[in-house]
Amino acid sequence: MTNSELAKNDEIDLIDLIRVLWKKKLVISLSAVLFAVIAAIYAFTAKEQWTSKATVRAPLVSDLGTYFTLEREYADIIGDPEFTTEKLIERVFANFSVSLFSSDFKQQYFEQSDWYKKALSEYSSESSQQRFLANLLEKDLTVTKPDLKKDPNAIGINLSFSAQTPKDTQDVLKGYVEFVNQQVVDEQKSDFLEVLRQRIETLTLQKEQLAYSSEITRKIQLENLRNALEIAKTAGIKDYAKSVNGNISLPEAMLGDAKIPFTDSKLSDGTYLFMLGEKYLQSQIAILNKAQIVYSPDYYKVEKQLSLLIPILKKAEKPMKSNSYHYLSSPDFPVQRDWPKRAILLIVGAVLGGILGCIWVLVKQICGGEDE
Template identity: 30%
Template sequence: MSNSNNKEQPQSQQVISGYYPMFPVLQNDGIDLFDVVAQLWRRKSWVIGCILATTLLAAVYAFTAKEQWTATAVVDVPSFDTIDNYYQGIRLLEGNVDKLTSSEDVANKLFKQFISQAGSYNELSNFIYESDYYKKIVEGKNKKDKANILNEIVSSVRLVKDQENSTYFFSFPATTPSEAQVLLEKYIDSVNANVSQVWYAQLTSQIKNKKQTLKNQMAAIKKVAEERRLEDIKGIKMALSIAERTNIQKPEITGLTQLDSNRLFLLGKDALAAMSESVEKQPLTLGDFYYDLQRQWISLDEFKVNNTSIKGFSYLKSPIEPINKDKPKKAIILFLGLILGFIIAGGVVLTEMLMDNYRKHTK
């Protein structure tokens, strides 16, 4: 009897002296991977349903979300033929100087101004605000929403300099390819028109001031020459008066004797009368400098300002309709929807298995 009782008693596990296990030895009550796969297979209808549901939601978003297309362009320093008229005006303003401004300097200054204007927040926001595209997408919205949409469009426009050269990369987004292309073209043209208007306004003002300066210089030279002629005539008439009073009819000098104004009466009445008439009728002696100024004035006066031909840039890549859409990426969204559905379904199944396993071991 006692032997049978001893057999029924479980033998205690021998513990090695001095050894204390850090963790209790657990039975393998975890969930096996094969059990998870088997459970997923048994619940395949649920898994497929989750995948279909999330994929359907992803498809709804992918096919109804607002699209975005981005048109691009690459610009560089303007070529000489697009700044020729402006450069001619600059050269005429400089006149006869030792070191003339080069066409490269003018092109670089124009391009720098163009880029500065194109990157201006005010310039861009004003252009977008006045565009038909913006008016269409904000129709019926409140003031706050309109401001948010405007800031969103402005912040999405890019103007980036190439690190290796002087070129700049433009990009302009819109909801359709054609609108993106048109907006980018119009914005670049608008900036160029504003820049050329400012530069030609300055050029026109400078030409006007230069012409007035030249005119004043020529008038001063003519005035001095006229005063000099009047002085000469006055001296001749005074000598003629003396010759008449002394009854000197013919010259009383011989050879090439030099006469000053005090002895001019020795030429006699006949010579002095002829000299007086000649000096009064002959044109003013103005000098080469006067005629150089006159040539400059005529050149400036005949110069025709043509502000429609100037460009502050040149295209290396003109804006075209974009081929690839920025967003939404339908294939990626659908794939993510499928993966999300599988994760949700697997998470639910795994949670149920863990709960069942927990309940079994707590009974």
């Protein structure tokens, strides 16, 4: 058989096939309509899915609010050379980022969420409830970082949540971001309070030790003066300016020709204090008993730090508003369904029904079930 004859036969077969299909066009149309109706029933009864999206980045100084002020004041008071605004922002956002990805945080959020409790009531068995929660954690609530290889200019962290209504998606996603933020802020505040309290306790102890040291020094000084006074009384030394042999005063005898300063001479030693005489020693004792204790410079430095840190502690113990993130785009209100795509489902259903109708007609024709 020549090629022309084969082509002619193929043409005849194709025409016959078209004739058969055209003859059964009503059956094919009914099949297409039937499947379109089935697709429509599914499209209008299936659970809808909507998705809200958001993007967050590192916070601004204004986002940190009171927490930034407390950290900066604390660093200034203690003289922390390593404190910078950039390091604080980086540390806070790093904690927030890690928490966003945490499955435990996601579960904690849903377990206290009214939306989750209401949705969970639709599932009767424990296994179905567990599957519902697993889908929420793994599929519905997603947190991703952009691929810098594909988009080098991308910044921030992307979040999305899918649910059956647009409002639910937006509310739940907002709620999750706020929940994680509050947890991070509370942890940061707790750590800061612990460091601050330890610093105050340490400084308080230092102040007490310095005060005790000054009090002991004064006590020893008074004891030395009293002992010297008793010795001076016993020795009959009334006045340190009295002459020895009628020519030289006692201090001059002790200082010698070199004229050594009094504080460097033997008269400053408790052993030789009696040589100053009763009158001088009694005056010293009277003044020391009346005068307030003069503490060391370190004591007053510690006291000043404490007076500045204690107000910070009181402010830190109060509730504070602080954000550990900044929205590049806040959770949106979705305006287009993810699923079901009703128009597409209707078209697919009709096309599939038509194809299956054609196949059914051709099978019947091949099997000889109907005449041409």
